[in-house]
Amino acid sequence: MANQETKHPYTSDFLAALTGIISQWTAPSFLENVTAREGIDLDSTSITAIHFLDRQGPLRPSALADQLGTGASNVSKVLGRLETAGLIERRKDEADARATLIHLTAAGDEVAAGFVRAGDGMLGELLDGWSEKERHLLTQLTQRLDGSTRAFASKLASSHSSSQKAQS
Incomplete structure (x- = not known):
């Protein structure tokens, strides 16, 4: 891989391969296509938001925006789509009544479980023959x-x- 003709090639074949994998796996269309195999029709930012909520538990919108690397207005749009789809709900933060926490609903939990099934299936195919x-x-x-x-x-x-x- 390191010997590919690129403007700035890595000297490490491992780093070149790992960078290629990370780039592919985090590409929006890849995320959408992998999860679509489980019947999930969401944009990549929504997929990533549900992933973070599933792995880290309820988050404030600002913390989710930080995780997604986006701003408050964009995360507000994403949360609006997820709320309309019935995948998340906003609840008061019991530790700070002024704040709101974003929780996955039962439907959101099922979508998150679908992500795991999609990932397990993908990995099974990738390692077929190993x-x-x-x-x-x-x-x-x-x-x-x-x-x-x-x-x-x-x-x-x-x-x-x-x-x-x-x-x-």
Whole structure:
């Protein structure tokens, strides 16, 4: 992969392959097409919003906007579509009555379960023909990379926070 003719090729074949996978898996049309196989007809931002609500629990709209990397007006539109579809509901935050939390409804939970089924099905197809040993090794190494990535992200956040305090 690293030997592909690109303007700025990676020196690591692994990084080139991983970047390709991440780019493909996060592409809006890919997300929409994978979930459509479970009968789910949602735009990619709605898919991602439901994913975050399923994985992290109820969120304030501002926190969801941060997760989605978008602004308040765009997240408001997404939430409006999801609310109209009966997939989310807004509830008062019991810890702060001025705030609202976004919750998945039972229908939203079912859609989130459909995402898992879609992902499991996709992975089954991707790894078709792989031996159990290969699947196990891929899982172990990916889990190790995930742990290293999380530790690195924490280190970066801490370093960034320290440098911001020093500039103040």
